Amino acid sequence: MRRFEIDAVIATNTTLGRAGVEHLPHGNEAGGLSGAPVRAASTRVLRELGQALAGSRTILIGVGGITDGAAAAEKREAGASLVQIYTGFIYRGPALVREAVAALAGARVEA
Ligand SMILES: Cc1cc2nc3c(=O)[nH]c(=O)nc-3n(C[C@H](O)[C@H](O)[C@H](O)COP(=O)(O)O)c2cc1C
Structure with a gap:
């Protein structure tokens, strides 16, 4: 790096991939899958990347399925210094930003 x-x-x-959504009405449509179904896989890749880059000072940005504060905190715990939200923002709007910031700061926020 x-x-x-x-x-x-x-x-x-x-x-x-379509793991976990194959049974849903639009589960087999073409294109990139985002949002909650990609959360676990993206966190797994992030964690592996963090381990591979340990000590390199490369900043990791965690993205994939951040739909609440806990998911943002999960990305940080897995090695992210920053997080990005996309699909979650579409569904939840600016409230998600507030919740994620609070979660990353270690605070609880009322919905
Ligand atoms: C409608 C849509 C358009 C996207 N366009 C881009 C893009 O132009 N470039 C890019 O790097 N990622 C793009 N992405 C991927 C997102 O940046 C993000 O990596 C992915 O959606 C996973 O995060 P999420 O689960 O929070 O949506 C797009 C995602 C969606 C849903």
Whole structure:
């Protein structure tokens, strides 16, 4: 990472996988799957990346299925310095930002 002067890495994006949604009405449509169904897989990749880059000072950005404060905190626990939200923001709006900030600060916030 230092060799290429990469400062930060966004760990994951959407997935072509359909694990957990195959049975749903639109579960087999083409395109990238995002939101809650990708949460666990993205956190797993983030954690592996964090272990691989341990000591490198590369900043990790956690993204994938952050739909509440707990999911944001999960990304940080797995090694993220920053988090990105997309699908969760569509469903929950700015309240999700407030909740995520509170969770990352270690506080509880009333919905
Ligand atoms: C409608 C839509 C458009 C997206 N466009 C881009 C894009 O242009 N570039 C990119 O890197 N990721 C794009 N993404 C992926 C998101 O940045 C993010 O990595 C992914 O949706 C997982 O996060 P989420 O579960 O919070 O949505 C897009 C996602 C969605 C749902």
